[in-house]
Structures are given as structure tokens and as C-alpha cells.
Amino acid sequence: MTPRRFSALRNNRALRRIARPIRRQVRALRPRAGILMYHRVASEAVDPWNLCVSPEHFDAQMALLARRGAAVDLAAFANDEVLDRTGSRLAVTFDDAYRDNLEVALPILERHGIPATFFVVSDALGRSREFWWDALGRAVLESGTLPTTLEIVLAGRERRFAIADDSAAAPTSTRWHADWEEPRNGREQLYMDLWHAIVALPPVDQDAAVAEVLLWAGMPLAGPERRRPATREQVAALAGHPLVRIGNHTRHHPSLPDHDAARQRDEIAGCQQALTELAGSPVDRMSYPFGRHDAASRAIVAELGIPIACTSHPAVVTARQLRHELPRLQVLDRDADGFARWLRDDHALLARAA
Ligand SMILES: [Zn+2]
Incomplete structure (x- = not known):
């Protein structure tokens, strides 16, 4: 077959339709395992x-992992032994160390004997304010009537935003998924525009920016207690728990590639030191905030001797992945059947009953 004819075949739509399920089956034969986020x-x-999974659904999801004997500690991903053709090994991870991880998730993990990793933002522990993205959501998406224009200084630049339709009058009642839906109205557009502008700022400027947006929206600075990060005492207690490992999620949760290597080092090494002191032993795992990393972040993680680092790239783990770029699958608020189907059909994980 000449290269030219081969490429004509590849461009044939009907053939592509046939090839797709074959490719999926070939993928399913590859040894693999999954890291749940x-x-x-x-x-x-x-x-x-989609950060929330309800307690009922989380309980059902953990019950399934327990029934199938599937749950392993993330440390198992340091080598390829965790990979097999049934994709029957899964690690549970939590990012950000929200208070509900301790108060709601941990008792469920204990009930089912599921090991889990909690990635901690060390300088956020005990904060009385929410993470900036939650405060932004409260100001822009949850508040009552909003002014139609916002003037704000971001990164030293004066910026003007406007809500171009009547959505400033009241919050929308139906759920919006910023992950996979375009903004449906001016309010949601404003949320996205501000999110993208704020994510790259240094942490102190992020706090100042959301404080200004809250003031503009007529909302109090402090958010509801249930959305706050855990306290130092809670995480210290967690670190000694037989089912739990804590992991590095930086000091302030910056978008690492938006900062120079010195600031990245301060964020990663500073968190490493704080958590090692809190836990009384070295921390052996990392998760990049927003899943974002670059060569500098990876080099710092390697220099610090952290063997495993996770991204938010949605894929299963195979032998191809580097240990400092392990992909993870974000779990949505699904019941046990939906969770099992998603693992099996979309990712060829837990494909066969044990
Ligand atoms: Zn995070």
C-alpha cells in the first residue's frame, strides 16, 4: 500500500467509525489503573x-470499591505493579483539604476501610475565608441583584467588566457546569472572565481581588463555615490516621506555570516543610494546583525527592505515564451504578468482577 492510498483510507469516515471501537478495545487490553480525584x-x-459529591453517593462509591477490593494507596503507583489488564486497582485522592473531607468523607472511608490521600494547601489551614474560587462563585453566581458594571484593578491594570443581559437582576436557578458548558448568560460570563483573570495572580492579589468583588456584590467577606479549609489541628490528627496520607498541594494553591521558578520553589518546598513538620514524617506525594505544571515545577518536585505527583489530566494510568505527571479522573456526583458504568465503559477500569 502506498503512503498516499493509506492516507486516503485514513480519511475515510466509514473506516474511522469502524476503527474507533477497535482502538478502544486495544486500549482496554493495555495494563492500567486509575487515580480518582x-x-x-x-x-x-x-x-x-463539579467539586461536590453528595455524602450518599460517596458512601455508595466507596462501598463499591470495598466490595471489589479495588482501593489501594497512591504509593502503589510509584511503580508499574499496580497496572493490570482488568484495571482493578484504584486510588482515592482529595484536593484542597476542605473541612468536609475530615468531617464527612473520613467516617465513610473508615466505614469501608478505604485508604485515601488528602492534598493539603498548607497556608490555607485554619483560614476563616473560603478559597478564592468559592468566594468568586458566591459573589457572582449566588448573590441577588448585582450592579451591571464592575471596575476593578487586577495585576496593576484597571479593568472594566459588564453584565450585558438581564441576568444581573437575579441568580440563575438551573445548574451550570463551567467544565463543559459555555457561559449561558452575562453573570456566568463575568464569573469566567474574572476566574481567568484572577487564577494567574499572586495569592495576595487573588485575596484582594475577590474581597473587592464580594464588596461590589454586597456579600460578606467570610463565607459559610462548611466551605472553609480544614484546620491545622484537623490535618495533624489526619496525618496519624492509618488509612490516610497527606500530600503537598503548595502553600497557597497558585497556578504554578504563571509564576517564576523562585516562587514555585517557595510554594512547593514551603508546603513540603510545613506538612513534614505537621505529619512528623516526610510527605511523599504532590498534586499540582489546577493540575497545572511546567518543567520548573516538575524539576522542583524531583529535587525535593517527592516520588509521585498528580495532574488533573483526565486519563487512566498506564505504563507510559511519568510518575511526576500521573493523570487523574475527576469523580462526579453519581450513584453506585453510574459510578461503576463510568469506570467500566469510559475508562475500562473495574472491568471484570473480582
Ligand atoms: Zn486544588
Whole structure:
């Protein structure tokens, strides 16, 4: 077959349709395992990034992992032994160390004997304010009537934003998924525009920016207690728990590639030191905030001797992945059947009953 004819075949739509399921089957033969990413075990009416899994669904999901004997500690991913053709090994991870991880998720993990990793933002422990993205959601998506224009200084630049339709009058009642839906109105557009502008700022400027947006929206500075990060005492107690490992999630949760190597080092090494002191032993795992990393971040993680680092790239783990770029699958608020189907059909994990 000449290269030219081969490429004509590849461009044939009908052939592509046949090839796709074959490719999926070939993929399913590859040894693999999965790392599950959770943030909160809670229910919120407004949750644009799908961070919440309800306590009922989390309980059902953990019951399934327990029944199938599937749960392993993330340390198992340091080598390829965790990979097999049934994709029957899964690690549970939580990012950000929200208070509900301790108060709601941990008792469920204990009930089912599931090991889990909690990635901690060390300088956020004990904060009386929410993470900036939650405060932004409260100001822009949850508040009542908003002014139609916002003037704000971001990164030293004066910026003007406007809500171009009538959505400033009242919050929308139906759920919006910023992960996979375009903004449906001016309010949601404003949220996205501000999110993208704020994510790259240094932490102190992020706090100042959301404080200004809250003031503009007529909302109090402090958010509800249930959305706050855990306290130092809670995480210290967690570090000694037989089912739990804590991991590095930086000091302030910056978007690492938006900062120079010195600031990245301060964020990663500073968190490493704080958590090692808190836990009384070295921390052996890392998760990049927003899943974002670059060569500088990876080099710092390697220099610090942290053997495993996770991204938020949605894929299963195979022998191809580097240990400092392990992909993870974000778990959505699904019941046990939906969770099992998603693992099996979308990712060829837990494909066969044990
Ligand atoms: Zn995070």
C-alpha cells in the first residue's frame, strides 16, 4: 500500500467509525489503573466545577470499591505493579483539604476501610475565608441583584467588566457546569472572565481581588463555615490516621506555570516543610494546583525527592505515564451504578468482577 492510498483510507469516515471501537478495545487490553480525584463530599446548589459529591453517593462509591477490593494507596503507583489488564486497582485522592473531607468523607472511608490521600494547601489551614474560587462563585453566581458594571484593578491594570443581559437582576436557578458548558448568560460570563483573570495572580492579589468583588456584590467577606479549609489541628490528627496520607498541594494553591521558578520553589518546598513538620514524617506525594505544571515545577518536585505527583489530566494510568505527571479522573456526583458504568465503559477500569 502506498503512503498516499493509506492516507486516503485514513480519511475515510466509514473506516474511522469502524476503527474507533477497535482502538478502544486495544486500549482496554493495555495494563492500567486509575487515580480518582475528589474535592468535597457535600451538596451545594451552585457548583460550577463539579467539586461536590453528595455524602450518599460517596458512601455508595466507596462501598463499591470495598466490595471489589479495588482501593489501594497512591504509593502503589510509584511503580508499574499496580497496572493490570482488568484495571482493578484504584486510588482515592482529595484536593484542597476542605473541612468536609475530615468531617464527612473520613467516617465513610473508615466505614469501608478505604485508604485515601488528602492534598493539603498548607497556608490555607485554619483560614476563616473560603478559597478564592468559592468566594468568586458566591459573589457572582449566588448573590441577588448585582450592579451591571464592575471596575476593578487586577495585576496593576484597571479593568472594566459588564453584565450585558438581564441576568444581573437575579441568580440563575438551573445548574451550570463551567467544565463543559459555555457561559449561558452575562453573570456566568463575568464569573469566567474574572476566574481567568484572577487564577494567574499572586495569592495576595487573588485575596484582594475577590474581597473587592464580594464588596461590589454586597456579600460578606467570610463565607459559610462548611466551605472553609480544614484546620491545622484537623490535618495533624489526619496525618496519624492509618488509612490516610497527606500530600503537598503548595502553600497557597497558585497556578504554578504563571509564576517564576523562585516562587514555585517557595510554594512547593514551603508546603513540603510545613506538612513534614505537621505529619512528623516526610510527605511523599504532590498534586499540582489546577493540575497545572511546567518543567520548573516538575524539576522542583524531583529535587525535593517527592516520588509521585498528580495532574488533573483526565486519563487512566498506564505504563507510559511519568510518575511526576500521573493523570487523574475527576469523580462526579453519581450513584453506585453510574459510578461503576463510568469506570467500566469510559475508562475500562473495574472491568471484570473480582
Ligand atoms: Zn486544588
